[in-house]
Amino acid sequence: MKTILLIEDNADIRENTAEILELAGYRVLTAENGKMGVEQALANRPDLIICDIMMPVLDGYGVLHIVNSNPGLSGIPFIFLTAKSERVDFRKGMELGADDYLTKPFDDTELLSAVEGRLNRFRNVGPTAADPTSRVQPNELNHFLDSAQSAGGLQALSVDRKAHRVLKKQFIYTEGDEPTRLYFLKSGRVKTMRINTDGKELVTGLHGPGEFFGYLALIDNTPYTDSAVTLDESELIYIPQSDFQQLLMAQPGVSRQFVRLLAGRVDEIEKQLLGMAYGSLRRRVADALLRLHEQLAGGPIQLSRDDLAAVVGTATESLIRTLGEFKQDGLIDVSNAGIRVLQPDKLRRANW
Template structure:
């Protein structure tokens, strides 16, 4: 049974959220402010922390700072739960190392999906070779510099210059030789590949906290797609000669490769879906996938892609996509506002078959 520490000063929210988590099968520790939360975390190291931002005694930013700096707590997945929705608040939390950011009011499925995603990612870090990086794997504190999921990569991006790219600006293009690893600090990026007839296929989407551009570095081959900023974004560049030696480091090589190669499984699933599933099922799967990813965005829960981009992800014509979206909207599964899509009933959307 996974232990979750819930730090929330509102009695009603704390009690209701704890009840939801306990009914789901988690063991829940609760704290009414950040100071008490840190004390409980040190007494019983939780598997995940959910923390409000605005609290008395010690706010959420302070809690996250202590968690990252304390060797006994470093590496615990951390989710902010807050009513603050300003982009600056989101960016500050992500820059401090938060793993996710949910805004109040939230629905149960959003909360549980975020928790399951973070715990699953942590489990991927467990296994042979991961003891130094995942404190729970060996039942003891991690190495002194361990922060987040991969301490060595965190060290690589620390104190580096942040590069700003404009919306629709190309970061690299198909056929270029790779020279660096990219870390997306803020914004959203897509990678695309052109078909022989000139159509664009989106191969992946990246949000704040994601690394990309690493596969060509590992394979020592030119880029097979192009990376384009979907909005004004902030990037950190990590030179090839600093990244590649990390891969061969026996302490971090296996968990690093396991984490960075996680997108391959997702791509395979996407290809199988395109080959065998109905268009309606493919659109539903894509919306659910993007709905989950959007938990790391300032406007959590909203899918803000153009209809052309969304159609490219699904692998269909824009007109066909619009028809399916209209059907989902009429069925009450989604809501469309100002070009953005909000998934209203993810559970029912998962049950879509035809």
């Protein structure tokens, strides 16, 4: 039985919608605001989320952002409920990764058709458009590849699904290498980076469990423009280049997934470059901490000072000094467990 999480602050709509879904054979969890909805999702991962946009405490956009950023929730199909029909609301929701919209009032048929459509798409394709980082639960990778193979009609998919253990601080590939495979990170952490002629390092990406990486060079059929190094002892699954290319050609859903992934990476890198060009050091450090804070769902940021400095694009000594100032201001906590952001709103709003 599929579980649906319904987040709606209007009691009548919430109860009526839940009743329709239960009659259709779904298990329904309900929440009256976004904060309670996120707590419900974390406690019991649903197969689909239906969420109102305008709510107290935490609105629907905030819920979707948390769902996409949390490794334990990302990839869940997401349907927005809204009483508005303005284009700006639709555009904002789709940019954030919503799978579908239902405009209130809606009838039973519209509701059930939207739900069935999203669940079927998730079952047949694997990761959904609601997952801009293409994060997949490690135990779902085989299902994803099997589904893509079946949907694409491939006769043979020689994907090496064995997990390869790679020790900490080992290069997976280096700038200039010819790409031979797509990488799926089952456990551990990997950074991608570039090194300039002076030997200075700039971290261009941080990847955690459930993420693909190394796909840009495969799609473009060009040598790697960066290097990938393990930050921890990691487990990687290798998908040969030929099989990845067959997946892209045979299954449009897989292609769309990686197009969205590429678009997201380009946007992230553009913001990083703009920050380095025009942002103050405090602003750049704050933005880097906020990105990692959201990526880790509020957990401690466990990066060496050298790696964090490479993310920001500054000297390690400058980073340490800025972290000390943030700690003194009560914005962060620094301990052996890592860096924990205490006041993200103040970091975000500060005018440095």
